[in-house]
Amino acid sequence: MSSATPSITHGGALEAPPRRRLPWQTAVKRVLGAIVVLWAAATLCFVLQELSPGDPAIAILGGSGARPTEQQLEQTNERYGLNDPVLERYGRFISNLATGDLGTSYQYKQPVTTLISEQVGPTLVLIFVSTALAWVIAVPLTLLTAGRGRARSSFGSGLEAFFAGVPPYWLGLVLLVVFAFELGWFPVTGGTSPDALLLPALTLALPLAGFLGQVTRDEFDRGLKQPFAISARTRGASENEVRRRHVLRHAMLPGITLTGWAIGATISGAVLVEIIYARPGLGQVLVNAVSNQDLPVVVGVTMLVALIYVVVNLLVDLLYVIVDPRLRTAGRAA
């Protein structure tokens, strides 16, 4: 059936079926768009690097405190190709990036890829666990408090507003004092063992849960009044069933989109949390590189984060279709 003719099964009298492109076409378009965004991000990184007032040759030779000689500077410029014209360096930067070569750290004289790949694991684990934990906290909180009378609702939304507004670094310090020092339930710092993961993950998860809870609650309140909720009730579903099986699903949609969007804030938070808990990961690498103006490492981490952001948001679009059956049938009808 051609997608332009209204179908009876789709309720042609009420609305024309949504015109959708073939799924693979949309997917290809999205992937191409993502590549363009990454290329532009890389270009922006390059331009910012060019704007840097510092001399990279001095940074490579250990900063101005090292007092490199004129000859050393000349050699370094030659070896790193710093004297080449801008366009040539830009071309080299982009083609290296495309092949996964992020250059050499000024500080450690090691390939940036090696530095990052050694440290990326714990950070990814932290981000993944805390995002999951945020949902585990946000969903029951919404289910238990949304649309259940004034007192419960405002308790829930107050809690969410508080956690959404708390800076992760302060929350981290408070949790550290209370649960690690005073109560002694968790190890204070260090390591990547599972019990050392819980406090950092909680530090990141609580603000995210507050944020997701706020969005989910709004949508939940709206969902309770939707026709599908009313029809489920008339079919004899209990209130809890309506909330759990019908309204919650509807209410999770904006939260899912925003999880992809919030992955940026979560990564920012992860940098801080890793510093607070002295947890190995990209945070330590990045902050160390920033304070030593080790630009290749900073660019490398930034590009990696941009890549994660773009990939996660592509995945979120897919997840959206899985959670919302309305989009699935619309896709099949086309």
Add this chain to the structure above:
Amino acid sequence: MSTAIDPNAIGAPLPGGAPASAAGSRLSARVRGVRPAVALSVLFLALIVIAAIVPSLLTKGDPLGVNLAHSLQSPSLEFPFGTDQSGRSVYTRVIYGARESVLIGLGATAVGLGLAALLGVAAGLGGKVVDGGINRLLEVLFSFPGLLLALFLVAVFGSGVSTQIIAVGIASAPGYARMIRGQVLQVKGADYVIASKALGHPPSRTLFKNILPNAFRPLVVLATLGVGQSIVWASALSFLGLGVAPPAPEWGAMLDAGKDYIQTAWWLTLFPGAAIVAFTLAASCLGRYLQRRIEGETY
């Protein structure tokens, strides 16, 4: 005291403005339900403004005066927030820290909003090519999380207060720009703009008298919400040791200095952090209140 007047000044028109009609009493009940939080926020923000302008009104101490005899004392009557490793009163330092923290927050918000206004208005009025270009740029900037973009800028330009303000400002600009663009597009199609054009007013007059004032109205709300967020991110930079240097009484720098003593002296991190949290919550509470009022006026 002058601080006691402020909440009333804002709260007063509300109960008066909602007489006891059926719908009105429901509205006033809702407004009354919100008021204590808003009043408390305004009171707290007023206190912070006083601390920023004349800190000596609220504390007699010296934020930098070292007294090793008093080092690392827990909170007491003499030192309500305790003392740090050099015997300086944490309370005095939090009060004096208001100026630097708030100025950095305001500066960063101003940089962010200024840049965003430029981009947003250009995108909203510049036609398809400019709009498309700016939208792509914003999309790219969105793929750098705020703190990372700020860290990148610090890496490029070196750490310090001015970089801190500019970096946080630039990092927050894309979000604002998108909102301003939407607002400009909305206002551009409004009847009064069409009327102004139909009356034959020159485009510059329509722009400055009709489009910009109306497009920028929601900025009051954005700015209020934004100052709180800017302070959070700016003090995050200080906390990482990339902003204000530690002896200066800035809230983020105090957190950074305090975290080395966290095992023994929790008050060094609790109170500056609480100041940041309270400021953010108060700013967002006031911001949402203003938002409701502005929306109530225009729609």
